[in-house]
Amino acid sequence: MFITFEGIEGTGKTTQIKLLTNFLKESGHEVDVTLEPGGSRIGRELRKILLNMDSTDITGECELFLYLADRAQHVGQVIKPAVEAGKVIISDRFADSTIVYQGYGRGLDPKLLRELNDVAVSGHWPDLTVLLDIDPEIGLKRAMTRNLQDNKMQEEGRFEAESIDFHSRVREGYLTWAALNQERFVVINADQTPDEIFTEIKEKVVERLQSR
Numbered sequence: 001m002f003i004t005f006e007g008i009e010g011t012g013k014t015t016q017i018k019l020l021t022n023f024l025k026e027s028g029h030e031v032d033v034t035l036e037p038g039g040s041r042i043g044r045e046l047r048k049i050l051l052n053m054d055s056t057d058i059t060g061e062c063e064l065f066l067y068l069a070d071r072a073q074h075v076g077q078v079i080k081p082a083v084e085a086g087k088v089i090i091s092d093r094f095a096d097s098t099i100v101y102q103g104y105g106r107g108l109d110p111k112l113l114r115e116l117n118d119v120a121v122s123g124h125w126p127d128l129t130v131l132l133d134i135d136p137e138i139g140l141k142r143a144m145t146r147n148l149q150d151n152k153m154q155e156e157g158r159f160e161a162e163s164i165d166f167h168s169r170v171r172e173g174y175l176t177w178a179a180l181n182q183e184r185f186v187v188i189n190a191d192q193t194p195d196e197i198f199t200e201i202k203e204k205v206v207e208r209l210q211s212r
């Protein structure tokens with residue numbers, strides 16, 4: 001089973017993925033955890049370019065194709081083998097991030113992005129996508145505090161530096177895209193304690209696993 005987590009920055013994706021991984025492993029599942037950008041060796045090189053503050057001169061089209069290149073490599077080397085081995089694989093962001101950030105956020109056509117993603121994912125769309133939803137003011141505050149604590153503002157801060165309008169468009173884009181893909185998405189209010197959020201996620205994941 002292939003599960004992805006989506007949402008604006010600081011929604012708690014990483015925190016929730018750790019809780020879910022521990023829970024699934026304790027329940028006897030074999031679980032792999034991965035992320036985008038940067039889930040493969042080549043992807044880690046692309047991540048440096050994509051998230052560094054020095055990349056402010058990147059064009060929208062270049063950014064798009066680097067995310068798609070990262071994804072194609074990630075699917076081929078990591079996701080497809082894990083799915084074929086019968087594991088649960090959880091990815092922190094995936095193709096929906098491109099549709100929402102480069103589409104609803106930057107203004108590229110979501111329908112075209114869906115088609116380009118079809119090439120990159122080569123049949124491996126997620127079985128379940130957990131969208132963590134939060135007010136961008138709260139999410140960004142969490143993400144910036146974390147980046148300052150970890151001293152990662154220069155290395156990984158390019159998106160945090162975007163305007164609040166951009167993050168609001170992304171949040172709305174996620175909600176629109178989730179409504180158009182209800183068979184795959186669950187939307188969870190991320191403005192709760194980590195335990196409260198996890199209780200909701202666990203319920204949805206168990207439901208999905210039992211229906212397979």
Ligand code: Z5A
Nearest residue numbers: 009010011012013014015067097098101142146159193194
């Ligand atoms: N991007 C794109 O444009 N197109 C694409 O196709 C793809 C990505 C794949 C990757 O950023 C950027 O690339 C992303 C979109 C773009 N940028 N933006 N925006 P990333 O991988 O570096 O970062 P991220 O994915 O946005 O995640 P994040 O900032 O690391 O946040 P998170 O994983 O969702 O949250 P967290 O690390 O679990 O929590 C953040 C902090 O909040 C941390 O200190 C926690 O302890 C705290 N936290 C967590 N949960 C809570 C609750 N419930 N209450 C209070 N505090 C909490």
